[in-house]
Amino acid sequence: MIRNVLMAGFVLLGAATLQAQERAASLDASVQAFLDRHRGTWRDFNVPESDGKVLHDLIVKRRFTRALEIGTSTGHSGVWIAWALARTGGTLTTIEIDPERHRTAVANFKEAGLDRYIDARLGDAHTIVPALSGPFDFVFSDADKDWYKNYLVAAWPKLTSGGCFTAHNVSGRSMLGIREFLDHLETLDAETRIDTSSPAGISITCKR
Numbered sequence: 617m618i619r620n621v622l623m624a625g626f627v628l629l630g631a632a633t634l635q636a637q638e639r640a641a642s643l644d645a646s647v648q649a650f651l652d653r654h655r656g657t658w659r660d661f662n663v664p665e666s667d668g669k670v671l672h673d674l675i676v677k678r679r680f681t682r683a684l685e686i687g688t689s690t691g692h693s694g695v696w697i698a699w700a701l702a703r704t705g706g707t708l709t710t711i712e713i714d715p716e717r718h719r720t721a722v723a724n725f726k727e728a729g730l731d732r733y734i735d736a737r738l739g740d741a742h743t744i745v746p747a748l749s750g751p752f753d754f755v756f757s758d759a760d761k762d763w764y765k766n767y768l769v770a771a772w773p774k775l776t777s778g779g780c781f782t783a784h785n786v787s788g789r790s791m792l793g794i795r796e797f798l799d800h801l802e803t804l805d806a807e808t809r810i811d812t813s814s815p816a817g818i819s820i821t822c823k824r
Contacts, residue, residue, distance in 0.1 A: 640702075640703070643699075643702055643729055643730075646728060646729035647695065647699045647728050647729060647730065650695070650724075650727055650728040650729070651665070651695070651728075654692075654724075658690070658692045659690075660689050660690050660717055661687070661689045661758070662689045662690060662691075662692035662693065663692055663693045663696075663758065663784060663816065664816065665692075666814065667693070667784065667814050667816055667818060668692060668693055668695070668696030669696065670811055670814050670818055671693060671696050671697055671700070671756060671782065671818070672696040672697065672699060672700040673700075674700075674754075674780065674782070674820065675697065675700035675701060675704065675706075675754055676700045676703055676704065678753075678754075678778070678780070679704050680700075680701070680704060680706060680753045680754040680779070680780075681701065681704050681705055681706030681707070681753065682706060682707070682750075682751060682752045682753050682754070682776075683697055683701055683706060683707070683708045683709070683752065683753070683754040683755070683756070684708075684709050684710075684711075684745075684748065684750075684752045684754070684755045684756070684771065685697060685708060685709070685710035685711065685755075685756045685758070686711055686741045686745060686755070686756065686757045686758065686759045686767050686771075687711070687712065687741070687757065687758040687759030687760075688710040688711060688712035688717065688718065688721045688736060689712065689717055689721065689758070690717050690720040690721050690724060691720065691721030691722075691724040691725055692724075693756060693758060693784075694708060694710050694721060694724075694725065694730075694734060694736075695724065695725065695728050695730060697710075697754075697756065698725065698728075698730040698733045698734050699728075699730060701733050702730065702733050706733070707733050707734070707735065708733060708734045708735065709734075709735045709737065709748070710734060710735070710736050710737065711737050711739060711741045711744050711745070711759075712736070712737070712738060713738075713739065713740050713741065713759075715738060718736065718738040721736060722736050741759050741763075741767065742763060742766070745767055745770045745771060746770040748771075748774065749774070750771075750774025750775075751774050751775070751776050751779075752771065752774055752775055752776070752779060753775070753776045753778065753779035753780075754779060754780055754782070755767075755771045755775060755779075755780070755781045755782065756782045756783070756784070757771075757781070757782070757783040757784065758783070758784040758785070760793075761785065761791055761792060761793040761794055761797075762792045762793035763793065764783055764786075764793050764794065764796075764797035765793065765796045765797045765800050768781060768783075768797060768800060768801070769800070772804065772823070775823050776823070777823055777824065778822065778823065778824075779822065779823050780820055780821060780822040780823070781820075781821045781822075781823075782818055782819065782820050782821070783797065783818065783819045783821075784816055784817075784818055785816050785817060786798060786810065786817050786818070786819045787810060787816070787817025788817070798819070801819065801821055804821065804823075805823070805824050806821045806822060806823050806824060807821070807822050807824065808820070808821040808822075
């Protein structure tokens, strides 16, 4: 009898595993179809596809599950981040100040099939980010560059050990706010690099 119970348990476990694999494959197909439909159409400060892949692969590789995005725009980076989090069992909180971009992003998340993994908030990140309780193991900053240092200061204490703070468009020190942001990175107990595979320059700073 014990053997029969064990066999039944293995059958149920196998069925559940198969269902999970089928759901994952269905989601992958949905997201890929969405990205194919919209390829070449992203404007409004969205990241290029290659940078979206950098973020996606970092999350999957490090198995991050609690992500924060500062600056949703119309959702291209959020799609890549949330797609990775769907693989790790995580969720994304993303913030956008512009109502029209926010509405478009929410619609894009739904069309991609990723809306259940995303808490899309409309509001000013200057006040929302400091008020968030965290913790986070992944942060992507792609909002107003002159506020990058402030976002880092607000989010860093909420970042878990081993977590990464990433920021977009940091390859030019002459840009307003970027020099201050990069200088502050050097004061942290962290490992920092600029991803040279990223066309726009993504800094990846991981907390020890």
